[in-house]
Amino acid sequence: MESRCRRLSADGRAHFSNRSDDVTQPPGRRTPRTTRAEVLRVEQLTPHMIRVVFGGPGLAGFPAGQFTDHYIKLLFPIEGVAYPEPFDMQRIREEYPREQWPRVRTYTVRRWDPQNAEMTVDFVYHGDEGVAGPWAAALRPGDVTHFNGPGGDYTPDPQADWHLLAGDESALPAIAAALERLPHGAVAHAFVEVAGPPEEQKLETAADVAITWLHRGDARVGERLVAALRGFTFPAGDVHVFVHGEANFVKELRGLLRVDRGIPRERLSISGYWRLGQDEDGWQAGKREWNRRIEEEQEPPVSDAPRE
Known part of the structure; x- marks a missing residue:
């Protein structure tokens, strides 16, 4: 266009x-949908903005598109903690101590392509600062992540x-x-x-x-x-x-x-x-x-x- x-x-x-933290929800509240996604492409948009396009079978039927401020809650594993396979946040909440729950970072869905089941997310990047920026910079096609959502x-x-x-x-x-x-x-x-x-x-x-x-x-x-x-x-x-x-x-x-x-x-x-x-x-x-x-x-x- x-x-x-x-x-x-x-x-x-x-x-x-x-845009609240879904992982720290009160006990008894339904655990939100957790989606597995694979990295398809990574692009450096500007010196401080990295674009990542996610896809894979886990995104089939992803319920985005209604809002322009859709967001997801990316789940970052704690180093050294072995999580269940398949990744199951409900099980993690029930069986793991709170300090071993994945860290959560909220990001906007920049674009959702339902025909190709591809989700684009843009990350602000400031070198080694923060959790998600350095992670996004190190991603390669085929890498896997999990997230909750979408909200919006x-x-x-x-x-x-x-x-x-x-x-x-x-x-x-x-x-x-x-x-x-x-x-x-x-x-x-x-x-x-x-x-x-x-x-x-x-x-x-x-x-x-x-x-x-x-x-x-x-x-x-x-x-x-x-x-x-x-x-x-x-x-x-x-x-x-x-x-x-x-x-x-x-x-x-x-x-x-x-x-x-x-x-x-x-x-x-x-x-x-x-x-x-x-x-x-x-x-x-x-x-x-x-x-x-x-x-x-x-x-x-x-x-x-x-x-x-």
Whole structure:
């Protein structure tokens, strides 16, 4: 599909996503589907983004495609622990101590091809930092992984007058998927903050989309994104919003959109995918409380019903 994007560069209880840790679910809750997938292809998209295409018989009938923010929970074995074959999370939960359960990392499904049963996932890569990035960089065709999912709950509303999408590198796969889903004639503004010009990607869409690439440089993550949206002139009409990325700037943007702009809760898909200074384990452990506090701070109080 040929891109019709206008590229702009710059330097310098609303809906909360439920990307929770399925592996640490309460006892008695049904264990989510665990899928076995094989690596088909690996591609270095940009200096800090690696694309992996998964396939294999385990992906037959994979229930993705409804949402543009579908995500999976990749399961990373603990070194030195022998897991059952076939891989069985229910058995692992029942028979293994908690410290031997696989580590979990959440990633967006960039693209799902049901005809070929191929799932594309893009990984942010910063050398040896983290769990999933180095793992993705070392993958070769034929390697095997397991994951839970998919989850997801956002797709751009075709009835909206216009769309606003904003985020950092972690949100870029979902933003790109949403732009591909927009039909001809739809209007959208996308703001994406990345480290610098080499991290920009070609984004395809049939819609009338203005894309603003924001180059972080030495600034704090989200700083340039927040500034850009504060200076943005919002078009008139019903807007459907997708804002995700680092939790601190997402909080600022939620205040701008929900409180300052008064956008209805049901028109916002907004959540922190990660938080600066925490790994995913720490972030997921405190995310529910973080979201609760933001709701209390930013939601207008409900007035009492008038007395007769």
